[in-house]
Amino acid sequence: GQQVKQSSPSLTVQEGGISILNCDYENDMFDYFAWYKKYPDNSPTLLISVRSNVDKREDGRLTVFLNKSGKHFSLHITASQPEDTAVYLCAAGEGNEKITFGAGTKLTIKP
Amino acid sequence: GPKVLQIPSHQIIDMGQMVTLNCDPVSNHLYFYWYKQILGQQMEFLVNFYNGKVMEKSKLFKDQFSVERPDGSYFTLKIQPTALEDSAVYFCASSPLGSAETLYFGSGTRLTVL
Numbered sequence: 569g570q571q572v573k574q575s576s577p578s579l580t581v582q583e584g585g586i587s588i589l590n591c592d593y594e595n596d597m598f599d600y601f602a603w604y605k606k607y608p609d610n611s612p613t614l615l616i617s618v619r620s621n622v623d624k625r626e627d628g629r630l631t632v633f634l635n636k637s638g639k640h641f642s643l644h645i646t647a648s649q650p651e652d653t654a655v656y657l658c659a660a661g662e663g664n665e666k667i668t669f670g671a672g673t674k675l676t677i678k679p
Numbered sequence: 680g681p682k683v684l685q686i687p688s689h690q691i692i693d694m695g696q697m698v699t700l701n702c703d704p705v706s707n708h709l710y711f712y713w714y715k716q717i718l719g720q721q722m723e724f725l726v727n728f729y730n731g732k733v734m735e736k737s738k739l740f741k742d743q744f745s746v747e748r749p750d751g752s753y754f755t756l757k758i759q760p761t762a763l764e765d766s767a768v769y770f771c772a773s774s775p776l777g778s779a780e781t782l783y784f785g786s787g788t789r790l791t792v793l
Contacts, residue, residue, distance in 0.1 A: 600779045611785050612770070613784070614780070664777050669714075
């Protein structure tokens with residue numbers, strides 16, 4: 569089964585609003601959680617990541633929330649802008665072993 | 680920022696032929712990876728490579744697959760012979776120290792097997 573799941577294939581948010589992207593995982597041993605951004609025909613680029621010793625990390629307009637008991641993490645993008653329109657991939661891993669990706673959520677920011 | 684280059688971006692070949700996908704990793708990186716993404720599905724780990732050896736491979740890394748990085752040249756994924764189910768986008772990644780936080784991806788090679 570899928571170890572990392574993004575249940576929403578797409579999300580549309582009005583410009584200026586908060587975009588909330590969600591990810592669920594199955595493996596209790598995962599201790600690394602990340603969000604990647606991907607434009608069409610381009611490379612996935614790491615946006616923000618956390619290790620399991622924290623439950624929240626902020627970087628500018630981006631915040632990652634980690635809920636280990638619920639095996640869930642999310643990405644919040646405040647003041648969403650049209651250039652935030654992209655596919656967002658969540659990823660998780662154990663230690664420095666291979667990371668496992670979700671299928672992605674296509675985020676569209678409407679002007 | 681650091682760039683991983685993948686050449687070519689698209690490749691079309693006939694089933695049964697051999698194909699080599701090329702990856703030019705970031706110059707001081709020591710760990711190399713291949714991921715496979717079938718259309719509409721998630722990127723899945725194939726293999727990682729360090730110090731001239733395969734460190735870990737998934738069940739998707741069939742016997743027909745091989746990887747190598749001759750000194751100073753591309754990190755390659757060879758498929759011989761190809762099958763229809765090998766059609767996918769293949770992403771290469773590299774990392775200086777093998778940590779997940781320092782993984783850089785290429786933009787992928789779309790392989791179509793006819």
